Amino acid sequence: xxxxxxxxxxxxxxxxxxxxxxxxxxxxxxxxxxxxxxxxxxxxxxxxxxxxxxxxxxxxxxxxxxxxxxxxxxxxxxxxxxxxxxxxxxxxxxxxxx
Numbered sequence: 001x002x003x004x005x006x007x008x009x010x011x012x013x014x015x016x017x018x019x020x021x022x023x024x025x026x027x028x029x030x031x032x033x034x035x036x037x038x039x040x041x042x043x044x045x046x047x048x049x050x051x052x053x054x055x056x057x058x059x060x061x062x063x064x065x066x067x068x069x070x071x072x073x074x075x076x077x078x079x080x081x082x083x084x085x086x087x088x089x090x091x092x093x094x095x096x097x098x
Contacts, residue, residue, distance in 0.1 A: 004038050004094040007066040012042070012090070013055075020044035020055055020088065030093065037069070037095035045084045052079065052086035059090070068098045 005027040013019040024043040031037070046052040056076045064071040071094055078089030 004066060004069045004096075005040055007069060008040060008064065008071065008092060008094060009042065011064045011066060012059075020046040020051065021084075023087070035095045037072070037093060040092045040094065042090045042092075043078075044088045044090070045082065045086075046088065047085040049081075049086045052088050056088060066094065068096060069094045070097050 005025060009022070009025060021044060022042065023045050024041070026042075027038045027040045029036075030039045044052075044055070046055065056079070059074055059076065062074075064074075071092055074090065074092040076088055077091045078087070080087045080089075
């Protein structure tokens with residue numbers, strides 16, 4: 001099975017939308033009584049607030065096709081102004097479906 005973090009990171013930016021700069025990517029294993037997967041945290045820097053807003057808005061209605069994994073939850077959990085413009089924090093939960 002392919003790494004969910006890598007697959008999700010590649011899928012975060014829809015075609016035609018410039019990807020923001022990744023500052024941090026962290027994943028840790030997660031399991032419940034019936035599911036196994038991982039929690040992910042990505043921190044991105046962007047240069048313009050409008051670009052950050054477009055990136056965040058694109059997450060809301062997206063379907064992610066990750067071989068062997070389902071995105072159970074994804075959300076922007078932080079938006080902070082910084083010297084480069086805006087930093088976004090995105091957290092997600094993936095579960096294995098193979």
